[in-house]
Amino acid sequence: MLNIVLFGPPGAGKGTQSEKIITKYNLTHLSTGDLFRKHLGEGTELGILARKYMDEGRLVPDEVVIGMVGDKIKSTPDTNGFIFDGFPRTVAQAQALDHLMEEHKMSISGMIALEVEEKVLKERIRERGKxxxxxxxxxxxxxxxxxxxxxxETLPVAEYYKAQGKLTKVNGVGTIDGIFADISNVMDEY
Structure with a gap:
């Protein structure tokens, strides 16, 4: 089973690359952003709480996020694996994810970190905002x-996976297909 953490700052291209990875490797996409938007759209209590934090640009508390991720893992028993997009965002979440995976007799195969300089990130985010x-x-x-x-708060997660020998950095600037080819080369080694 292939379980990948796709990592990088806001605007690095995680969502774009996730779609391509899901299609090629037939993985289940686990995006906390999508989980939050689902709850926001349904107007659930969790969605209202998440909106408060998201509107301030802050992280939603770990216990809320981890509970949502655990539910998604439990509800998807027949998957070929997961691609974690935007999660974990803290070392505590990474540790909790490792624990969740162990409970389900799985582990994280690796972390692929998209690297993009801050100026480019801001341009991408503004463009997406339009x-x-x-x-x-x-x-x-x-x-x-x-x-x-x-x-x-989030960058230390890369060090957590690096200490486990699971971190690979990929340049997140270039063509979408070129970046995807680099990611595929890494994933094919897992």
Whole structure:
């Protein structure tokens, strides 16, 4: 079973590359952003709570996120594997994910980290904001907050997987297909 953490800052291209990975490797996409949007769209209590944090550009608390991820894993027993997109975002979440995977007799195969410089990230996020309708993609302060949160709270997750020998960095700048070819080369080694 192939279980991949696709990692990178906001605007690195995780969503775009996830789609291509899912198609080629027949993996189940597990995006906390999608889980949150589902709850937001349904107006659930969790969705309302998540909206508060997301609108401020902050991370949703670990226990909420981990519970949602655990439910998704349990509800998808016949998968070829998972691609975790935007999760884990903290070392505590990475540790909890390892524990969840062990409970289901699985493990993380590897982390693929897309690397993109900050100037390019901001350009991509602003451009996405023009078409997505996401308010957090249109506000310069929120964009900077999201990047700062990534650098301070999320980037250490890469070190966590590096210590396990599971981290591979991929240049996230180039053509979509070129970046995907680099990702595929890494995944084919797992």
């Amino acid at each position: 078409t997505s309708g996401r308010t957090d993609d249109q506000d310069e302060n929120k964009i900077q907050t999201r990047i700062n949160v990534y650098l301070e």
